Amino acid sequence: PYPSGSLHMGHVRNYTITDVIARLKRMQGYRVLHPMGWDAFGLPAENAAIDRGVHPAKWTYQNIDQMRSQLKCLGLSIDWDIELATCSDDYYKWTQWIFLQFFDAGLAYQKEATVNWDPIDQTVLANEQVDSEGLGFRSGVKVERKLLRQWFLQITHYAEELLNDLGRLPQWPERVKLMQANWIGKSTGAYLEFPIIGTYQKIGVYTTRPDTVYGVSYLVLAPEHPLIKQVTTEERKSVVEIFIQEVINESELERTKDDKPKRGIPTGGKAINPFTGEEIPIWIADYVIYEHVTGAVMGVPAHDTRDFKFAKEQNLPIKVVVIPETG
Structure with a gap:
């Protein structure tokens, strides 16, 4: 306790x-x-x-x-x-010793990540310590989303082993093993890069359906994405900054609720679909989370429910490129 x-x-x-x-x-x-x-x-x-x-x-x-x-x-x-x-x-002294073993083995590293920040307690909160209204469990004030450089242990290095060995736990309830498998979250797909027009930079996305890449009609970045400054045009700069400030203090739960409208705005920037050569607009939206894989999503509204909803709300093109045999 x-x-x-x-x-x-x-x-x-x-x-x-x-x-x-x-x-x-x-x-x-x-x-x-x-x-x-x-x-x-x-x-x-x-x-x-x-x-x-x-x-x-x-x-x-x-x-x-x-x-x-x-x-x-x-x-x-x-x-x-x-x-x-x-x-x-x-x-x-033993927790410090264990950390040094991880560090010496190359399994402890630093990176920037978004955290829930309680401005009253001046502490980082876990997702479960933030209620559905985005308030801190102890102080009761609105929690802020903040980028912090912090330490991580590379548990992902052992993800495949952890997943495969769930079968070696016969006494564990199936629902618990399923929760563990979902937490590990293995996904098979492809990493694709979209060149940004006017720069040497590329936007990386991960997709489980690379066969739908011909139906990409826009790219969406998380509001915390480091490439936002490069893709935002001068005339869109102030609008984009206001939108980022509105979204960045919302919790991940608030931003990803299924029943919540997907908010987003264009940055003015464009990228090239390397498979078709077409120019596609770059947007930012609240439902894209920076920590989730690359913090960027390729919008394929004809073949993804969330993308479809966003495209309908924002009046973006919808291209069908994969048709099931049943029609």
């Missing part, structure tokens, strides 16, 4: 369940490991200490003492001899 200062019913529920299991297994003759740890490191502790005008360590360890005494009052069979707290240096 996070040491917030006092137990709530969620704690009582969770640790009563583990206590029942631990007691049952001991009675069945098993040797049981039933420890307690405190998730006590990071910005929530720092912000709480700032609010109260005390040192984070003092505030955190006071809370741990209080919650430990409450858990003991509940009579839980926790082994307090192996208690640990993530804020103690004899614990986090």
